Amino acid sequence: MPELRTEPLVVNFGPQHPSTHGVFRMRVVLDGERVVDVEMAMGYLHRSMEKLAEERTYTQNIPFTDRMDYLSAMTGNLAYCLAAEKLAGIEVPERAQYLRVIFAELQRIANHGMAIGIFLNDCGAWQTPVMYMLREREKVLDLFEMTCGARLTTNYMRIGGVSFDIPEEFMPQATALVEELPDRIAEYEGLLLENEILQARARDTGILPADLAIASSVSGPVLRSTGVAWDIRKADPYCVYDRMEFDIPVGYQGDNYDRLLVRMEEMRQSVRIIRQALEQLPPGPFKTDIPLALRPPVGEAYARIESPKGELGFYLVSDGSPTPYRFHVRSPSLLNLTPLKEMTVGQTVADLVVTLGSIDINLGEVDR
Amino acid sequence: MTPPGPLAPWYDFRDLSNAVERLLSWLSDIGPDWLVYVVSAVIGGTAIFLFVAATAVANIWVERRVVARIQVRRGPNRAGPWGLLQPIADMTKLMQKEALLPRAGDPVVFLLAPILAFGPALLVWGVFPFGKGMTFVDLNVGVLYIIAVTSVTTIVLFMAGWSSNNKYSLLGAIRVIAMLLSYEVPLVLALLGVVLFAGTMSLSGIVAWQHDMRIWLFLVQPLAFVIYFICATAEINRTPTDIAEAESEIVAGYHTEYSGIQFGLFYAVELVNAMALGAIAATLFFGGWWLFGLDRWIPGWMIFIGKVYLIYFLLIWLRGTLPRLRIDQLMAFAWKFLLPLALVNIMVGALEVLLWVEYDLSAGLVLPVFSVVNLSLAVLLVVGWMRFMAFPFHRLPSRARLVHDIPVVAPGAPAGGAA
Amino acid sequence: MDEPGVVAAFWVLTVTAVGSAVMVAAVRNLLHAVLFLVLSFVGVAGLYITLSADFVAVVQVLIYAGAIAVLMLFAIMLTPRAARDNADGIFWAPALVLAGLMATTIGLIATRTEWAVSDRGPFSQTASAIGEALLDPFVLPFEVASVVLVAAMIGAIVIVREE
Numbered sequence: 001m002p003e004l005r006t007e008p009l010v011v012n013f014g015p016q017h018p019s020t021h022g023v024f025r026m027r028v029v030l031d032g033e034r035v036v037d038v039e040m041a042m043g044y045l046h047r048s049m050e051k052l053a054e055e056r057t058y059t060q061n062i063p064f065t066d067r068m069d070y071l072s073a074m075t076g077n078l079a080y081c082l083a084a085e086k087l088a089g090i091e092v093p094e095r096a097q098y099l100r101v102i103f104a105e106l107q108r109i110a111n112h113g114m115a116i117g118i119f120l121n122d123c124g125a126w127q128t129p130v131m132y133m134l135r136e137r138e139k140v141l142d143l144f145e146m147t148c149g150a151r152l153t154t155n156y157m158r159i160g161g162v163s164f165d166i167p168e169e170f171m172p173q174a175t176a177l178v179e180e181l182p183d184r185i186a187e188y189e190g191l192l193l194e195n196e197i198l199q200a201r202a203r204d205t206g207i208l209p210a211d212l213a214i215a216s217s218v219s220g221p222v223l224r225s226t227g228v229a230w231d232i233r234k235a236d237p238y239c240v241y242d243r244m245e246f247d248i249p250v251g252y253q254g255d256n257y258d259r260l261l262v263r264m265e266e267m268r269q270s271v272r273i274i275r276q277a278l279e280q281l282p283p284g285p286f287k288t289d290i291p292l293a294l295r296p297p298v299g300e301a302y303a304r305i306e307s308p309k310g311e312l313g314f315y316l317v318s319d320g321s322p323t324p325y326r327f328h329v330r331s332p333s334l335l336n337l338t339p340l341k342e343m344t345v346g347q348t349v350a351d352l353v354v355t356l357g358s359i360d361i362n363l364g365e366v367d368r
Numbered sequence: 369m370t371p372p373g374p375l376a377p378w379y380d381f382r383d384l385s386n387a388v389e390r391l392l393s394w395l396s397d398i399g400p401d402w403l404v405y406v407v408s409a410v411i412g413g414t415a416i417f418l419f420v421a422a423t424a425v426a427n428i429w430v431e432r433r434v435v436a437r438i439q440v441r442r443g444p445n446r447a448g449p450w451g452l453l454q455p456i457a458d459m460t461k462l463m464q465k466e467a468l469l470p471r472a473g474d475p476v477v478f479l480l481a482p483i484l485a486f487g488p489a490l491l492v493w494g495v496f497p498f499g500k501g502m503t504f505v506d507l508n509v510g511v512l513y514i515i516a517v518t519s520v521t522t523i524v525l526f527m528a529g530w531s532s533n534n535k536y537s538l539l540g541a542i543r544v545i546a547m548l549l550s551y552e553v554p555l556v557l558a559l560l561g562v563v564l565f566a567g568t569m570s571l572s573g574i575v576a577w578q579h580d581m582r583i584w585l586f587l588v589q590p591l592a593f594v595i596y597f598i599c600a601t602a603e604i605n606r607t608p609t610d611i612a613e614a615e616s617e618i619v620a621g622y623h624t625e626y627s628g629i630q631f632g633l634f635y636a637v638e639l640v641n642a643m644a645l646g647a648i649a650a651t652l653f654f655g656g657w658w659l660f661g662l663d664r665w666i667p668g669w670m671i672f673i674g675k676v677y678l679i680y681f682l683l684i685w686l687r688g689t690l691p692r693l694r695i696d697q698l699m700a701f702a703w704k705f706l707l708p709l710a711l712v713n714i715m716v717g718a719l720e721v722l723l724w725v726e727y728d729l730s731a732g733l734v735l736p737v738f739s740v741v742n743l744s745l746a747v748l749l750v751v752g753w754m755r756f757m758a759f760p761f762h763r764l765p766s767r768a769r770l771v772h773d774i775p776v777v778a779p780g781a782p783a784g785g786a787a
Numbered sequence: 788m789d790e791p792g793v794v795a796a797f798w799v800l801t802v803t804a805v806g807s808a809v810m811v812a813a814v815r816n817l818l819h820a821v822l823f824l825v826l827s828f829v830g831v832a833g834l835y836i837t838l839s840a841d842f843v844a845v846v847q848v849l850i851y852a853g854a855i856a857v858l859m860l861f862a863i864m865l866t867p868r869a870a871r872d873n874a875d876g877i878f879w880a881p882a883l884v885l886a887g888l889m890a891t892t893i894g895l896i897a898t899r900t901e902w903a904v905s906d907r908g909p910f911s912q913t914a915s916a917i918g919e920a921l922l923d924p925f926v927l928p929f930e931v932a933s934v935v936l937v938a939a940m941i942g943a944i945v946i947v948r949e950e
Contacts, residue, residue: 033539120691125691126435128438128439128689131440132440135440196758197693200697201694229774235775249769249771250769251768252765258768261768348696350692350695476819508841509842516845523857526857530864552853
């Protein structure tokens with residue numbers, strides 16, 4: 001029988017695609033429906049924030065950090081402010097630390113709600129889970145707006161504290177949300193996790209082995225889904241996380257379903273943290289006074305937090321001037337994409353899209 | 369039931385063919401035969417075309433509102449009261465958009481594909497009994513005609529995908545052909561079960577059988593209904609089987625490159641096909657225009673359209689709630705799950721009909737027994753085969769495990785902190 | 788059978804069927820050739836209807852236009868350079884001569900034979916008649932045909948199976 005000559009099909013999951021979570025390009029080589037090779041092309045959303053930040057003062061750079069990971073702005077703010085405080089040696093009052101924890105965890109709930117919804121959208125459920133999860137996200141965004149005036153690009157944290165104190169309507173509304181959320185999460189788990197079609201799509205696809213995850217510097221829910229118990233809130237605590245009682249959800253084999261499980265459970269643990277933080281919130285100042293053009297001493301500092309996407313770190317180098325000498329972001333979405341090829345080669349095109357969705361990248365962070 | 373016959377007044381709208389028959393008998397008195405034939409063809413064809421066009425337009429609104437309600441939101445409510453003018457807005461928008469033609473594509477085939485896609489969707493409606501005596505063409509092989517006409521869609525969708533000169537469209541076209549061909553086999557076998565009991569392939573004959581036996585064929589052949597519903601959902605490319613136009617993966621599959629009214633035609637075809645699925649199910653399994661004698665007060669065609677819309681609601685419900693299956697999972701489902709079930713259904717059905725005819729039993733005794741047997745057999749087979757064939761997902765953990773303490777590692781310390 | 792409607796339908800269908808068959812050989816693009824072939828199949832199905840063979844007509848559409856045409860489309864899709872040069876080739880002259888000879892022979896046979904008109908009358912239900920014929924006098928050819936088809940299917944799976 002003569003050799004059949006076949007030609008692999010090269011398809012661009014191009015910058016404009018309903019499911020690449022932003023302008024992200026994958027050059028996929030297909031053999032029929034099987035993926036043979038994946039090559040990523042990023043940089044479509046590069047806004048040269050790191051360079052721009054070198055021209056602005058430390059406080060002026062805080063709005064940049066909102067717009068990197070635009071779906072979890074609070075945690076971006078938080079990581080940057082921690083790095084700047086470490087660099088300048090500034091103490092943060094306790095009330096501000098508790099407020100930071102509350103808002104970071106609220107942001108985590110909003111982000112994971114969106115991530116799970118969009119993951120199911122990639123699986124084919126036409127926006128129904130997204131609409132359901134957006135109800136809770138709307139309530140969280142209402143809380144943000146009530147406090148700092150913005151829903152998405154919050155610009156809330158300041159070096160040395162937070163920018164505004166919580167208004168009076170915050171506590172009752174936050175407490176009501178915290179009471180209602182566990183039931184909602186249980187409802188979503190019941191509706192989604194036992195669905196046969198979802199399990200058929202998400203189990204055993206996009207498997208990431210634990211050693212490959214550690215070797216590729218993967219972090220966040222993606223790392224935890226492979227079975228590695230690593231959470232910076234517990235391993236290297238910042239703010240007041242060492243006073244909070246919470247668990248870290250860990251997955252089993254690193255497939256898409258485990259990532260879904262980990263994110264669901266993280267929402268529940270965030271509710272626990274918020275409840276404790278709301279109870280323990282002390283009175284006091286919410287900000288320390290710092291000069292407008294802060295001149296940190298010459299040196300460098302790296303601060304990292306557990307953002308909803310993974311380990312978000314800021315590396316700041318100061319040369320004594322009001323503007324940073326180097327402003328570098330260790331972006332979790334960029335590094336989580338490292339093993340994408342190993343996760344998707346050998347599976348079908350449908351799995352490729354679903355796996356990309358489950359890593360939960362944010363292009364603003366990938367490209368900065 | 370006293371059917372409206374020739375003595376009924378012409379405005380008795382329980383049977384719309386009454387007025388038409390009066391007109392035709394008047395015409396046959398005054399004109400040649402071929403004039404009667406042509407006039408009846410024109411009236412019937414126009415009526416069906418208007419009905420199909422009206423439902424295509426109305427279903428845009430129905431679908432969007434119902435899907436929105438399932439998604440905890442309202443749906444279009446700006447264009448007109450309750451958004452009722454939304455379909456007109458949609459159609460106007462689509463018509464005034466530029467209908468693009470890919471430069472390296474095949475222009476003739478590209479333009480023909482949406483038009484030819486509308487053909488089967490329209491042709492299928494010619495054989496349905498909208499009421500007693502209200503069938504455009506009562507074919508002796510009605511069921512087979514429906515299957516044949518819907519199988520032509522395969523070629524048309526391939527034409528659309530191939531002539532777009534676009535890899536996404538090609539992927540969509542390949543998927544669609546594989547899926548449509550695989551799901552036709554269990555579909556034909558499921559409908560064969562219905563034909564076995566009714567003894568005729570003519571659709572009005574099947575409705576008459578259900579009317580005479582006072583039973584719905586759904587009760588006698590529940591497994592056939594389930595298999596037919598799933599296969600027909602796959603044939604018309606609706607979620608959970610809409611891999612051919614999976615928006616999140618291959619943008620829009622075979623109709624990626626279509627814009628303007630060409631895309632509008634594909635969209636309308638999808639809606640009309642969904643209604644046709646409902647009409648076939650309503651006629652074959654739920655008695656068509658007959659509803660246990662209710663058609664004495666409510667016109668038969670209203671009952672029919674009501675049943676069609678109920679099944680269409682079921683389709684919208686599935687679309688709003690279920691995620692999408694992957695192509696290899698769909699193929700495995702058709703060949704390994706549905707096909708054996710359909711074969712067993714036919715064997716059991718044939719055995720039952722044989723017993724009925726051989727021993728000359730009375731229908732009133734035999735049919736309830738058959739219904740009970742078939743219903744329990746359907747449940748047993750589906751559950752049992754699923755246990756055998758499906759991967760036991762429920763045995764795998766469906767909650768993450770919780771870890772409370774991990775060692776604290778300061779940055780810069782040597783590695784070894786991860787569990 | 789001599790009503791003007793039937794005659795008109797016959798001529799329209801014949802022109803469709805024969806004309807598309809000619810176009811199959813004449814167009815450049817192989818995909819267009821297959822689509823004209825599908826049109827020819829549909830024309831033949833129409834001719835079956837004018838002969839009151841409703842079952843055969845519907846099955847013709849179902850099998851030929853619905854399945855065999857798809858097979859041909861797949862074959863074209865997998866062939867490189869499929870969209871060109873259908874009508875180019877050096878054999879068009881002998882093909883034309885051969886086709887002309889065959890057409891003349893068949894035409895002479897068809898017009899010169901004494902076709903006996905059956906006195907049976909048209910069938911009212913061809914489907915049941917065909918079904919009974921397949922299962923009573925012709926059951927052995929029916930079963931043999933199914934065995935041949937199953938063998939073809941198994942052969943196809945064996946060829947395509949990945950090692």
